[in-house]
Amino acid sequence: MKIGIDAGGTLIKIAILENDTFTYKKEQSTDIERVAAWLNTMPDAQVALTGGKATYLNSLISHDAFQSIEFDATFKGIQSFLDENNMYLDKFVFSNVGTGTSIHFVDENKQIRAGGTGAGGGMMMGLSYLLTGKEDFADIVTTARAGNRDIIDLKVKHIYKGDKTPIPGELTAANFGNVLHNKDTESFTDADKIASVLGIVGETVTTVSIHAAREFGAEYVVYIGSSFLDNKLLQDIVVNYTKLRNFKPYFIENGEYSGAVGTLRLM
Numbered sequence: 001m002k003i004g005i006d007a008g009g010t011l012i013k014i015a016i017l018e019n020d021t022f023t024y025k026k027e028q029s030t031d032i033e034r035v036a037a038w039l040n041t042m043p044d045a046q047v048a049l050t051g052g053k054a055t056y057l058n059s060l061i062s063h064d065a066f067q068s069i070e071f072d073a074t075f076k077g078i079q080s081f082l083d084e085n086n087m088y089l090d091k092f093v094f095s096n097v098g099t100g101t102s103i104h105f106v107d108e109n110k111q112i113r114a115g116g117t118g119a120g121g122g123m124m125m126g127l128s129y130l131l132t133g134k135e136d137f138a139d140i141v142t143t144a145r146a147g148n149r150d151i152i153d154l155k156v157k158h159i160y161k162g163d164k165t166p167i168p169g170e171l172t173a174a175n176f177g178n179v180l181h182n183k184d185t186e187s188f189t190d191a192d193k194i195a196s197v198l199g200i201v202g203e204t205v206t207t208v209s210i211h212a213a214r215e216f217g218a219e220y221v222v223y224i225g226s227s228f229l230d231n232k233l234l235q236d237i238v239v240n241y242t243k244l245r246n247f248k249p250y251f252i253e254n255g256e257y258s259g260a261v262g263t264l265r266l267m
């Protein structure tokens, strides 16, 4: 049995390869000792690690584990998922929306880190908690679905008020910029607030990603990371914003396991 593990800032992604088939599971990074104990019950497994907590996990297990740099592992995993999906891209940008967001150029067989942003899954959780007291991921993404961003976020068309806009009117001019205009007539629900949090995270991630794609001359932006899990609203924000800016978004199913699969492939 081969086990690939991407131990990230929030979640530990585990890809188990047995009889040429992958099975996937994830654990909270705070449970890293439990994951180590589980691995130690399988001394014969070949273990490949990556991610920010890989070295710590390695120190807890008895295996002679392989370790790789998370950017290389993630790229390798993305390549294998794209091949499986018969999606052939030779030049693209990928954006890994994890706790934080890391953005990379890909040219044929190499990746170069383009940059990143502190807007990502961690911001989604932290800001949602500050605004509503909610801290459960499933609760946060479910609550967001019923939200109305229009009373919180200021769009370009709100500023131009029917006049011809020099850029698409649907673009956000100022995230949270409509709050003070509406504070006397509207009450802001938890759903409205969290939907707007997803808005600023999704739009920031997209903006930084497409700037990288433009600089690099790439058509496609591939998005991965657990922040998108069961999170249709964040996916929609990113898809629509990427298209609005004339680039092509692509989401990989199980893409959050790219690092785990990739480090195993590199072993």
Ligand code: ATP
Residues within 6 Å of the ligand: 007, 008, 009, 010, 011, 012, 051, 052, 097, 098, 099, 100, 101, 120, 121, 122, 123, 124, 125, 137, 224, 225, 226, 227, 228, 229, 256
């Ligand atoms: P990094 O790569 O930045 O070190 P990571 O690898 O842990 O972090 P991901 O697993 O890709 O990052 O994504 C973490 C984000 O996924 C969280 O910040 C949260 O928004 C979201 N998430 C999805 N499912 C859960 C969950 N069950 N518990 C907590 N967060 C979750």
Ligand code: MG
Residues within 6 Å of the ligand: 006, 008, 009, 051, 098, 099, 259
């Ligand atoms: Mg990660």
